[in-house]
Amino acid sequence: MNLKPLTGHAEPRRRIAQAVASGKLPQVILVAGPEGVGKQRLALWTAQLLLCEAPGAEPCGTCRSCRLVLGLAHADLHWVVPIPRPKASEQDRQVEEAAESLAEALEERRKAPLYTPPDGMSSHGMATARLIARRAMLTPVEGRRKVFILGEAERLVVQESSQEAANALLKLFEEPPAETYFLLTAADPGRLLPTIRSRAVPLRVGWLSDGDVRAFLAAELDPAPTQPALDRIVARAGGSIGAALTESDASQSARSAAASWLEAVMAGPGPAAERALPQAPWAARGEFTDLLDAVAEALGDAARGAVGAGAIRPVSAALARQDPARLLDALARVTEAREAAQGNVNPQLLLAVLAGDLAEVL
Numbered sequence: 632m633n634l635k636p637l638t639g640h641a642e643p644r645r646r647i648a649q650a651v652a653s654g655k656l657p658q659v660i661l662v663a664g665p666e667g668v669g670k671q672r673l674a675l676w677t678a679q680l681l682l683c684e685a686p687g688a689e690p691c692g693t694c695r696s697c698r699l700v701l702g703l704a705h706a707d708l709h710w711v712v713p714i715p716r717p718k719a720s721e722q723d724r725q726v727e728e729a730a731e732s733l734a735e736a737l738e739e740r741r742k743a744p745l746y747t748p749p750d751g752m753s754s755h756g757m758a759t760a761r762l763i764a765r766r767a768m769l770t771p772v773e774g775r776r777k778v779f780i781l782g783e784a785e786r787l788v789v790q791e792s793s794q795e796a797a798n799a800l801l802k803l804f805e806e807p808p809a810e811t812y813f814l815l816t817a818a819d820p821g822r823l824l825p826t827i828r829s830r831a832v833p834l835r836v837g838w839l840s841d842g843d844v845r846a847f848l849a850a851e852l853d854p855a856p857t858q859p860a861l862d863r864i865v866a867r868a869g870g871s872i873g874a875a876l877t878e879s880d881a882s883q884s885a886r887s888a889a890a891s892w893l894e895a896v897m898a899g900p901g902p903a904a905e906r907a908l909p910q911a912p913w914a915a916r917g918e919f920t921d922l923l924d925a926v927a928e929a930l931g932d933a934a935r936g937a938v939g940a941g942a943i944r945p946v947s948a949a950l951a952r953q954d955p956a957r958l959l960d961a962l963a964r965v966t967e968a969r970e971a972a973q974g975n976v977n978p979q980l981l982l983a984v985l986a987g988d989l990a991e992v993l
């Protein structure tokens with residue numbers, strides 16, 4: 632799969648394109664800005680522009696270089712992401728291991744271009760630093776330039792024992808080889824090693840507009856969310872596509888929790904219903920209201936289906952058998968519970984009462 636299109640950041644894009652066109656793009660850039668706004672995607676866009684055979688205000692998108700970058704298969708684009716620490720003890724073996732981990736990470740991103748941040752244990756260790764230093768010395772494979780992207784550069788770990796690897800990297804940033812670019816990204820530049828921060832030219836990027844986040848989600852989420860769900864996700868995301876994707880995962884899990892809860896309620900009192908209650912998976916009040924919203928959504932869909940108005944999402948067989956009047960009655964009770972959930976009520980208790988109410992109606 633290809634990279635998802637870059638969203639927003641019109642002003643940084645314009646400045647980068649201008650600098651590339653005039654041959655004045657700094658060779659070491661630190662892209663800094665909030666989490667989930669597409670800093671690494673902007674760095675990839677910049678790499679595409681630097682490698683494009685017919686660049687303008689945007690990369691052309693159709694030349695061989697552009698297609699290779701979009702497929703994450705360009706030999707002169709080195710996207711370096713945090714990886715687990717190599718297990719080998721020998722230095723060369725560690726570098727090989729880092730290269731393998733990076734190749735695997737990229738393969739994952741080719742399969743699933745919308746990724747979540749790597750786990751907290753992953754970092755840019757000294758094996759990665761050595762790997763970058765080695766690759767930076769090679770001549771470009773495809774064309775005349777090489778681009779390195781160091782995502783989440785705050786995760787660069789310098790160990791006392793491998794000061795020479797750190798120094799090699801610093802030397803690279805201080806005097807980059809000709810036609811070699813380093814694009815670092817960081818949500819928290821303050822955590823970056825000062826020696827690195829001082830060698831990079833900062834490029835600030837900001838939050839995305841709600842309109843940009845909405846357009847991206849509407850185009851890229853599969854299955855597409857309903858309009859109310861989209862509104863909610865966009866409002867909570869606060870200008871971050873990364874946050875929106877996390878929200879969307881949360882609403883996905885709320886939907887499946889709602890489906891099993893409704894199923895248990897309709898199965899009537901007994902072990903299934905008792906099991907469903909303690910399992911309700913919420914850690915925060917937000918998750919609880921998400922569950923109620925998802926229950927309301929499922930009932931609303933079933934009601935629309937039952938009156939022939941067409942459900943937005945697939946309706947479970949048990950709900951599809953219900954009479955529309957009963958579904959609307961159930962929906963009204965869920966709406967009441969949703970209002971009560973805004974106040975200071977015990978979610979567990981509220982859900983138990985609601986289960987009893989719905990069991991009578993459905």
Ligand SMILES: [Zn+2]
Pocket residue numbers: 682683684685686690691692693694695696697698
């Ligand atoms: Zn191109």
